[in-house]
Amino acid sequence: MSLHDQDDPALRAAQEERLRAVWAPPKGLFLRWTDTNNNRVGVWYVLTAFGFMLFAGVLALIMRTQLAVPDNDLVGAGTFNQLFTLHGSMMMFLFAVPMFEAVSIILLPQLLGARDLPFPRLSAFGYWSFLIGGLFVSGSIFFNAAPDGGWFMYPPLTTRTDLSGLGADIWMLGLSFIEVSSVAAAVELIVGVLKCRPPGMRLNLMPLYAWYILVVAVMILFAFPPLIAGDILFEMERLLGWPFFDANRGGDPLLWQHLFWIFGHPEVYIIFLPSIALFAMLVPTFAQRHLLGYPWIVLAAVGTAFLSFGLWVHHMFTTGLPKISLAFFSAASEAVVIPTGVQIFVFLATLWAGRVTWSTPLLFATGSLAIFVIGGLTGVMVAVAPFDWQAHDSYFIVAHLHYVLIGGTLMPLFAGLYYYWPLVTGKKLSDRFGRTAFWMLFVGANLTFFPMHLSGLMGMPRRVFTYPAELGLGGLNLASTLGAWLFAAGVAVICMDICLSPRRAKAPRNPWNAGTLEWLAHPDDEDWGIRSVPLIESRYPIWDQPDFMKKVDEGRFFLPDAEEGRRETIVTTVLDARPLAVIRLATPSVKPMLTAIALGGVFILTTYHLFWAALVCGVATLVCALWWLWTGTAEIPEKPCKPIGHGLELPLYLSGPAAPGWWAMFITMMADATAFSGLVFGYFFFWTRHADFPPQAMADGPGVAWPMVALAVGVSGWLLTLGAREVHARGRVMMARSLLCLAILLSLAGIGAGLAGPWTSDMDPQAHSYPAIVWTLAIWASAHAGVGAIMQGYALARSFAGRMDPTHDADLRNVTLYMHFHALTAIVTYATIGLFPEVA
Amino acid sequence: MSERRKWHEGLRVTLWTLIVPPAIWAGHFLLSYLWAAISCAKAGRFATFPTLFVIGTALALTLIALSGWVAWVKARMPGDPPPHEESNEIDRLRFLAKSTLLLAGLSFVGVLFTALPVVFLRDCL
Numbered sequence: 001m002s003l004h005d006q007d008d009p010a011l012r013a014a015q016e017e018r019l020r021a022v023w024a025p026p027k028g029l030f031l032r033w034t035d036t037n038n039n040r041v042g043v044w045y046v047l048t049a050f051g052f053m054l055f056a057g058v059l060a061l062i063m064r065t066q067l068a069v070p071d072n073d074l075v076g077a078g079t080f081n082q083l084f085t086l087h088g089s090m091m092m093f094l095f096a097v098p099m100f101e102a103v104s105i106i107l108l109p110q111l112l113g114a115r116d117l118p119f120p121r122l123s124a125f126g127y128w129s130f131l132i133g134g135l136f137v138s139g140s141i142f143f144n145a146a147p148d149g150g151w152f153m154y155p156p157l158t159t160r161t162d163l164s165g166l167g168a169d170i171w172m173l174g175l176s177f178i179e180v181s182s183v184a185a186a187v188e189l190i191v192g193v194l195k196c197r198p199p200g201m202r203l204n205l206m207p208l209y210a211w212y213i214l215v216v217a218v219m220i221l222f223a224f225p226p227l228i229a230g231d232i233l234f235e236m237e238r239l240l241g242w243p244f245f246d247a248n249r250g251g252d253p254l255l256w257q258h259l260f261w262i263f264g265h266p267e268v269y270i271i272f273l274p275s276i277a278l279f280a281m282l283v284p285t286f287a288q289r290h291l292l293g294y295p296w297i298v299l300a301a302v303g304t305a306f307l308s309f310g311l312w313v314h315h316m317f318t319t320g321l322p323k324i325s326l327a328f329f330s331a332a333s334e335a336v337v338i339p340t341g342v343q344i345f346v347f348l349a350t351l352w353a354g355r356v357t358w359s360t361p362l363l364f365a366t367g368s369l370a371i372f373v374i375g376g377l378t379g380v381m382v383a384v385a386p387f388d389w390q391a392h393d394s395y396f397i398v399a400h401l402h403y404v405l406i407g408g409t410l411m412p413l414f415a416g417l418y419y420y421w422p423l424v425t426g427k428k429l430s431d432r433f434g435r436t437a438f439w440m441l442f443v444g445a446n447l448t449f450f451p452m453h454l455s456g457l458m459g460m461p462r463r464v465f466t467y468p469a470e471l472g473l474g475g476l477n478l479a480s481t482l483g484a485w486l487f488a489a490g491v492a493v494i495c496m497d498i499c500l501s502p503r504r505a506k507a508p509r510n511p512w513n514a515g516t517l518e519w520l521a522h523p524d525d526e527d528w529g530i531r532s533v534p535l536i537e538s539r540y541p542i543w544d545q546p547d548f549m550k551k552v553d554e555g556r557f558f559l560p561d562a563e564e565g566r567r568e569t570i571v572t573t574v575l576d577a578r579p580l581a582v583i584r585l586a587t588p589s590v591k592p593m594l595t596a597i598a599l600g601g602v603f604i605l606t607t608y609h610l611f612w613a614a615l616v617c618g619v620a621t622l623v624c625a626l627w628w629l630w631t632g633t634a635e636i637p638e639k640p641c642k643p644i645g646h647g648l649e650l651p652l653y654l655s656g657p658a659a660p661g662w663w664a665m666f667i668t669m670m671a672d673a674t675a676f677s678g679l680v681f682g683y684f685f686f687w688t689r690h691a692d693f694p695p696q697a698m699a700d701g702p703g704v705a706w707p708m709v710a711l712a713v714g715v716s717g718w719l720l721t722l723g724a725r726e727v728h729a730r731g732r733v734m735m736a737r738s739l740l741c742l743a744i745l746l747s748l749a750g751i752g753a754g755l756a757g758p759w760t761s762d763m764d765p766q767a768h769s770y771p772a773i774v775w776t777l778a779i780w781a782s783a784h785a786g787v788g789a790i791m792q793g794y795a796l797a798r799s800f801a802g803r804m805d806p807t808h809d810a811d812l813r814n815v816t817l818y819m820h821f822h823a824l825t826a827i828v829t830y831a832t833i834g835l836f837p838e839v840a
Numbered sequence: 841m842s843e844r845r846k847w848h849e850g851l852r853v854t855l856w857t858l859i860v861p862p863a864i865w866a867g868h869f870l871l872s873y874l875w876a877a878i879s880c881a882k883a884g885r886f887a888t889f890p891t892l893f894v895i896g897t898a899l900a901l902t903l904i905a906l907s908g909w910v911a912w913v914k915a916r917m918p919g920d921p922p923p924h925e926e927s928n929e930i931d932r933l934r935f936l937a938k939s940t941l942l943l944a945g946l947s948f949v950g951v952l953f954t955a956l957p958v959v960f961l962r963d964c965l
Contacts, residue, residue, distance in 0.1 A: 200927045203855070204935035294925070295935055299942035306862035307950065310869045322880040322964040327957030328872050335950045537927045575854060576932060688881040 015561040022562040023527040026588045036120035045102030056090035068481035070469035080465035081148035088151030096271035101185035110518035113198035115529040115569040118660040121586045128596030129181035137174035147171035155245035169607045177603040186220040197577045200536040212277030215301040223266035229678030230259030242772035250769035261312035269308040275412035285514040286362045287354025293346040303339035317388045333383035360434035361419035368411030375403025396456030426523030428507045433497035440490030447483025451476040515540025532557040558644045595624040634810040655810035665814045669821040702757030707834025710753035714826025717746035721819040750785035781829040791815045861947035868900035880964035908944030911937045
């Protein structure tokens with residue numbers, strides 16, 4: 001299609017008609033919820049997360065009211081414990097993290113000039129998982145069954161079933177389910193940023209929001225899995241009595257603290273960076289100039305991401321670890337100030353160098369930076385171990401973390417709300433309401449949390465439901481409570497502003513005169529995302545590229561049509577965004593929702609010890625997932641290539657490292673491998689905590705022989721799959737099928753061989769942490785062998801069904817990738833449990 | 841200068857090389873943590889002149905400096921004048937190289953920070 005063709009208005013109208021038909025949302029009372037388009041799923045996601053935030057905020061208000069005066073009896077100690085636990089857990093797991101995923105699902109395709117993210121059904125699956133898990137966890141408080149062990153759930157209080165009720169299980173299983181949806185979002189966002197950028201948008205032109213999201217999504221892959229590993233050990237102890245955290249039987253509660261905070265500290269940056277990323281978008285707009293120091297922001301994001309993994313022990317300064325260990329983490333905690341400070345200076349410099357428009361979003365942005373800096377400075381204080389020994393578990397910490405999170409997450413999100421509202425709804429929010437709300441929030445936050453520094457230093461411990469008048473803390477606490485109510489009133493003003501929005505007139509297109517791609521969105525929104533996928537030559541194409549909006553709107557760039565009636569977007573190379581292929585995107589479907597419901601059943605039924613019903617749900621989950629994959633992925637296209645305009649013709653099928661699906665498998669397996677390394681860490685952690693590990697009396701299990709057999713079987717299965725891939729690519733399909741059959745047999749044998757070691761040596765996992773961790777590792781590796789067998793069987797079935805051939809072999813390549821990781825898992829597991837006892 | 845290409849000219853600058861300096865910091869940090877935790881747990885003390893730690897730190901600093909130097913050379917490849925925000929190969933390369941250089945600086949400081957406690961602390965308690 002040449003430029004000339006697009007001059008014809010009739011052709012353009014016909015193209016638009018086709019695009020509109022292809023991207024039409026499903027209609028009907030139920031079917032509308034099967035939508036997968038990012039503009040709808042993203043909005044549901046945002047609204048749900050916002051609702052959970054309001055709910056958790058109300059819990060905080062009840063707590064503050066209880067603490068307003070000494071010796072108050074509004075709520076009792078038990079309820080208070082549930083309130084603070086649920087407040088913290090919900091704000092973290094049901095608001096901050098999902099909100100960043102939600103905002104990214106809305107914004108990223110727009111920012112990247114893509115029609116949608118590469119796996120729309122995965123986003124929908126993530127949303128439904130989040131909704132089910134979130135309702136389950138938050139609803140528990142109405143049945144007086146909410147978790148009450150604090151948001152970090154320290155054992156042994158929470159693992160002993162005589163000291164804690166169902167709440168602990170609800171926390172573990174409900175939130176594990178939500179962690180699954182976070183990993184799903186990470187897959188979607190990483191592949192989206194790396195593979196779905198428009199042609200010409202090289203890494204140096206990528207919007208900084210996308211840089212931040214890439215970094216944060218990678219952080220999720222390394223931060224969430226240790227918590228998933230911890231959750232597994234935790235539930236094994238609660239449900240089966242395997243003593244990982246019970247010191248009487250060789251366990252150690254500190255292992256949980258390590259696993260939790262290896263997640264918990266990066267988590268702070270996982271929710272801070274995407275919020276600050278909103279500044280990187282709105283600061284250039286309101287300074288009306290390019291952002292200064294683009295590489296410095298990349299330094300800040302990447303540097304913070306790495307350093308944040310070296311901070312976890314600063315939550316454990318008072319646990320009696322060696323001073324030298326504390327000092328390492330103290331040093332890293334001070335070092336992370338550098339990249340954090342750099343990005344603040346970049347924003348200040350950009351504002352200084354530009355012509356600033358003092359809009360409402362910018363007011364929120366600057367106000368939140370001021371609050372964040374105060375939280376950062378107290379962070380520098382508590383990063384010094386001797387100071388932390390004094391302040392630990394006091395209200396000083398409560399003050400610090402709320403300054404950081406309100407300044408670093410909540411207020412930036414409000415800035416983003418005012419900035420991006422016109423993008424989503426086509427209407428502006430009210431400046432008058434916005435500015436009123438801002439000052440209420442700003443004063444309210446300071447009035448609530450500044451006095452807490454003082455009450456903390458005067459000795460008020462956190463998490464107490466009341467305090468005696470003699471302590472002299474009444475005045476400070478009353479001030480905090482008044483501040484909390486003022487803050488809540490500020491949030492109410494924002495809610496009112498939002499509620500009034502439908503009555504207001506539409507704003508003009510690109511109302512802030514921004515320069516980045518997302519502002520191509522039209523106030524009367526179309527569902528196709530972008531009319532044609534542009535060629536990018538600048539970081540701010542709307543400002544810098546002549547007639548940019550007009551050319552996009554008239555379909556003068558790539559892929560202006562949907563001739564075959566399919567949803568499509570362009571896949572490009574990672575570094576230079578050279579066009580690679582056109583991929584067909586998934587259409588609305590009920591499958592993601594059903595899969596989420598089935599998986600939710602597994603977690604929820606396990607909470608109530610209904611193991612057989614949970615198993616049925618597990619099988620249902622597997623069936624749903626296979627059905628989803630079989631019908632919706634790696635489809636062989638009706639023709640090998642299609643033209644996308646300007647004389648370019650792109651393939652319609654990709655396999656191997658160029659394909660989004662391969663990357664999704666790679667990323668998922670990185671998360672899987674990280675969770676596995678959390679379990680291996682547990683094994684060696686026990687070794688450092690005991691003078692004799694394995695204990696003398698148990699040292700003959702699981703022996704050397706069976707683990708070595710399992711290792712050999714695992715590696716052979718991997719080699720056979722690799723061989724199948726190679727001969728298949730050379731066209732020898734029957735040979736490949738035979739090799740796959742053998743590989744399936746070996747995978748099945750791997751399950752037995754893996755479990756045979758601890759089984760034949762009668763290791764009792766309830767007796768001591770050593771047999772418990774050996775069993776856990778063996779089960780992990782065996783389960784992966786089982787999943788391997790299912791995948792190999794799937795590839796075999798695809799081959800027989802004619803859905804996979806030597807030129808369309810994405811399935812087999814993805815299965816081989818899984819087997820690379822499985823081989824690594826088998827080697828590490830069986831070398832550890834089989835050989836380490838010989839040398840320890 | 842001779843026609844022969846210098847060894848570092850063949851090196852590519854990618855997303856993977858971008859994370860080399862902070863990954864070295866992470867490796868060094870992990871080594872420090874494990875070394876201290878294991879020697880305190882198993883021996884009850886760490887050696888007063890910890891050879892392993894000194895060698896590890898020197899190696900980490902050298903590797904970071906080396907990757908920073910390669911990035912510095914690459915960031916000065918001739919091309920159009922700054923700011924380097926055009927959609928061409930050389931600007932993309934210079935951007936990645938400059939970011940790598942900045943990360944190398946941060947990682948260098950990070951490793952020095954991690955090494956300092958060993959200078960001041962002598963025991964595990």
